Amino acid sequence: MSRTYETLRIAVDMDEVLTDTLGKQLRLYNQRYGTSASHSDLYGNNLVDIAPEPHKEWLRSMLHDPGFFADLEPLPGALEGMERLCAQHDVFIASAATQFPNSFNEKIAWLKLYLPQIPLNRIIFCGDKSILNVDYLIDDSAYHFEGLRGVGLLFDAPHNQHQRDYFRVHGWPEVEAAIALHEARKNGVDYTAPEEIYEPEDLLKLNFK
């Protein structure tokens, strides 16, 4: 079947887009050190950036521990949003899991459990996502948008709060609205985005190729 305007190719990141990876990091960190670090402490930073020097090595090693990626909670609305996206579009998972080779099996098992509609041949583990040929990439790490052929939608996360170069989506309901808005603008169709969910500077940065 040939692709139409309505059927888009969309790549979706896993950590901090589908899974609450930070939530688990915070929980384990606070348990270990008796701290109370929270999302609000992390504006523009990763947890490892604000942790005291003696804690950093343990924080970095946590992501290499067997089982770390196996039992992550889905982020609110992620499964429902993916259900709707998959029903209409060609959806791929694109995870830079190559940084954590032990995570491969755990990530595939997670996807089979929570998103069984994603076939194995649409799961891509790649360190450099600019190689993807997609209409949209939904990711919390802006560096993956550099050199990308499609449009990057920056999924809001504490660590990316200073990033202003890409269109930001605050959670899953906005993903679908942002894609609808971009497609409408690209095709010269009127579309009124829900005003309250878009930052004005983001609207100026729409990138229609």
Ligand SMILES: [Mg+2]
């Ligand atoms: Mg991520």
